Amino acid sequence: xxxxxxxxxxxxxxxxxxxxxxxxxxxxxxxxxxxxxxxxxxxxxxxxxxxxxxxxxxxxxxxxxxxxxxxxxxxxxxxxxxxxxxxxxxxxxxxxxxxxxxxxxxxxxxxxxxxxxxxxxxxxxxxxxxxxxxxxxxxxxxxxxxxxxxxxxxxxxxxxxxxxxxxxxxxxxxxxxxxxxxxxxxxxxxxxxxxxxxxxxxxxxxxxxxxxxxxxxxxxxxxxxxxxxxxxxxxxxx
Numbered sequence: 386x387x388x389x390x391x392x393x394x395x396x397x398x399x400x401x402x403x404x405x406x407x408x409x410x411x412x413x414x415x416x417x418x419x420x421x422x423x424x425x426x427x428x429x430x431x432x433x434x435x436x437x438x439x440x441x442x443x444x445x446x447x448x449x450x451x452x453x454x455x456x457x458x459x460x461x462x463x464x465x466x467x468x469x470x471x472x473x474x475x476x477x478x479x480x481x482x483x484x485x486x487x488x489x490x491x492x493x494x495x496x497x498x499x500x501x502x503x504x505x506x507x508x509x510x511x512x513x514x515x516x517x518x519x520x521x522x523x524x525x526x527x528x529x530x531x532x533x534x535x536x537x538x539x540x541x542x543x544x545x546x547x548x549x550x551x552x553x554x555x556x557x558x559x560x561x562x563x564x565x566x567x568x569x570x571x572x573x574x575x576x577x578x579x580x581x582x583x584x585x586x587x588x589x590x591x592x593x594x595x596x597x598x599x600x601x602x603x604x605x606x607x608x609x610x611x612x613x614x615x616x617x618x619x620x621x622x623x
C-alpha cells in the first residue's frame with residue numbers, strides 16, 4: 386500500500402482567479418489511481434469558510450469527482466467519520482496553529498495517522514497551512530508576525546515554508562530560523578510548486594508554473610553559507 390503526500394507552496398484551485406482546477410489538482414486526483422475518487426476538502430485553517438468550500442466544490446465537481454467536506458464547527462463527529470472513506474484529502478490554507486489544535490481536539494490527526502500506518506491507500510495534499518501541517522515544524526503567521534511553530538503533525542521530517550516567492554518576508558525569517566536552530570532543516574517552496582512524498586520519503590518536486598522553485602535548506606557551518614546550505618531541486622513540469 387502507498388501513502389502519497391503532496392505539499393504545495395501555493396497554487397491549485399485556491400489561487401486561481403475563478404477557482405478553476407489546475408494541473409496540481411489534476412495531479413492529486415491521478416495519484417489516487419481512480420477515475421472518480423472520493424475527494425474530501427478540509428477547510429479547517431480558514432474556519433470552514435463557506436466561500437472556500439464553494440470554490441472547492443466547483444473546482445473538483447468540474448472534474449467529475451465525488452466530493453465531501455470536513456467541517457469541525459458543525460456536526461464534527463459525523464464529519465470526521467467520513468475521513469475513513471476518503472481517497473484524497475485536500476487541506477486548504479489559513480491558520481496553521483488553529484488547524485493543528487482543532488485536528489488534535491477532534492482526533493483528525495489520529496485517524497489520518499492510523500490510515501497511513503495501517504497501509505491504507507490514501508492521498509493527502511494541501512497548500513500553505515495545509516502543506517506545512519504535515520511536517521515536524523514550519524514558519525507561520527498564525528500569531529500575526531512570522532515565527533517558528535514546532536508542534537506539527539510530524540508525518541514528514543523537517544520544516545516547511547510555503548509562498549517562498551509570493552511573500553518575500555518569509556525568506557529571511559525562515560533562513561535565519563534554520564541558521565540559529567529555531568527550526569530544523571527543511572524545505573521552501575514557491576507558489577505553483579510542490580513536493581511529492583511517498584511513504585514518508587521525498588520522491589520528487591513538481592510544478593505547474595515554469596520557473597517555480599523547490600529548495601532543500603540545511604544548517605551549515607561553512608562560512609560562505611551564512612549558516613544555511615541551499616540546494617535547488619529540479620521540479621518536473623506538469
